[in-house]
Amino acid sequence: MERKFCLVLIITCLFFIPISPTFFHSNDMQITDDRIKHTQGRDDGSSTSINITEIGPFKSSVETFVAQNNGTEFPVLYLKESFHIDAILSQSNGQSVGDKCLNIYLDPQENVRPISSINTSESDGMIEWFSGNQSQNPSLKGIEIAGGKIEGFRLLRVAFEPDTNVLGGCNQDSSDTLNGSHMDIVVLVRSRVDILVSQSWSFDGENGLLEGELVVGEVTLLRDRLDISIENEKVSFLRQYYSYSEEWVTELVINSTTNEQGKAGFEWEFGGKTCEGQPCPGIWRIIAHYPGSMFFAPPQDNISHELHYKPSERSDINLGEAGLEDEIWDAAMDIVEISALIVSLISLLLYLVLRNKEKDSDLDELADKIVSKQNSIEKTKHKTENTDMKTSEITQSQEQIPKMKTHDSDSKQDLEDSAKNVTIVQNITYNIQ
Structure with missing residues (x-):
């Protein structure tokens, strides 16, 4: 009976024990507004409240x-990285409270020492x-790794603690x-990310690709501030081609998950x-996103x-060889044509x-005939000039006069023919020249 009574008493006590904020896990998404904001103090006129009005990266x-x-x-x-906090301390009646020291904690359930304090x-x-103001935060530290936590949900607290001497924070205010x-x-603490090429897939110009050639590309995800690899994150590779309408068209999206590296x-x-x-x-691009x-x-x-x-280089070589054969054939035909022309000219x-x-032999023969004719004419003229010939010879000569006239006319005709022949020879010689 006593054991049953003790068990009931223990269970009843457990229902009345409040849940501490330390039960909150930083990566738990099932967080209610009651866990996000928690104000402590009695509503008796002396109570105070703190309201965080803004919190965010950098200064603003x-x-x-x-x-x-x-x-x-x-x-x-x-x-x-650095961050800022804006908050106000007020009484229960809404009146602000000035010149009071406040402690700032990050993960107070694990770190009892504040990261800074401010009035x-x-x-x-x-x-x-x-946090980037050295007069307010001498260490200039921002969101740091704590207890092995890198990214995730963290608890930030702004506290007014007049009854406590806080190491590294506010002193006790006994007069208050x-x-x-x-x-x-x-x-939510996040990390910024660097995406780096670990195996390039850039192929253009002289480094272009043949159809069907295997392309391998790879990127690495690293934390920006720590250079620590990021595992189990999805990276998309958008494969696009450039169309004849001068626009990029997405053909396929390839999804890949990062490994331990x-x-x-x-x-x-x-x-x-x-x-x-x-x-x-034939112009493509792949975008890592x-x-x-x-x-x-x-x-x-x-x-x-x-x-x-x-x-393909092989097709280029074939085209080059075909072009070379055409050039050789054209050169051979040119040589044949030139040779034929030379033979024709020689012939x-x-x-x-x-x-x-x-023609020269004919002219020589004609010239000999002309010379012989001229000699015979001169001999005839010589005979006609002989006036002291005897009467018998005169008579005989008179008898021969008709013959001589006839012969003379024949000689004149021969001279005219010879002159014509000379003219013909001169014309032939001129034409040959």
């Missing part, structure tokens, strides 16, 4: 992440704290009659000048490389030489 940026399961918004901060403004009880309070807010890649047999079964210019995820921000730029079609020259020789 603001980013949020919305949980898909319940629509809860979480402020986003980045690993190894509220005397005029409005507000704080504007920036106000009660302490704090506010917790869950933030943060590498993701693809393999593809180059399509050449055939794009989705249709002819195309990382869209980001809950814990990793997408990089600012994608990686894009082009792949160009290059004709013509030989013909002209032989013809000239025949």
Whole structure:
């Protein structure tokens, strides 16, 4: 009976024990607004409250992440980067409390020492704290790795603790009659990402590809601030071709998941000048795109490389050989034609030489005839001039006069014919020359 009573008593006590914030796991998405904001203090006129009005990267940026399961918004901060906090300390009646020291914690359930402290403004009880301001944060540290945590959900607290001497933070304020309070807010710590080429797929110009040639490409995802590889993240490779309408057309999207070294890649047999079964210019590109995820921000730029079609060297050689054969054949035909022309010219020259020789012999024979005729004429003239011939000779001569006249006329005719022949010879010689 006593054992049953003790068991019931223990179970009853467990129901009345409040759940501590330390039960919250940094990567738990089932977070309610009660766990995001928690204000401590009694509503008796001396109580206070802290309201965090803004938190975000760098000095003034603001980013949020919305949980898909319940629509809860979480402020986003980045690993190894600076951040800022704006908050206000006020009493329960709404009046601001100035010149009070506030401690700032990151993961207070694990780190009892604050990362920094700051006094509220005397005029409005507000704080504007920036981790990159050395006067407010001497260490200048931003969101650091803590307890092995890199990315994930972390708890950030701003606390007014007048009753406690906090090591590395605010001193005790014994003169203050106000009660302490704090506010917790869950933030999502993300890493920025670098996407790097580990195996290039750029092939253009002289490094172009043949149709069907295997293409292998690979990228690596690294944390921007730590150079640590990112595992189990999806990378998309968009395969596009340039169409005759002068626009890029996405043919296929290849998804790949990064391995332990943060590498993701693809393999593809180059399509050449055939794009989705249709002819195309043979210009392709593949874009490596990382869209980001809950814990990793997408990089600012994608990686894009082009792949160009290059004709086969064998076909180039065949074309070159065919062209060379054509050139040789043309040269041979030119030689044959020139040789035939030379033979024709030589034959013509030989013909002209032989013809000239025949004409020369005819002219020599004609000249001999002319000379003999001239000699006979001179002899005839000599006979006619002899006046002291005897009468008998005169008579005889008179009898021969008609003959001589006839002969004389014949001689004159011969002279005229000889003159004509000379003229003909001169014309022939001129034409030959």
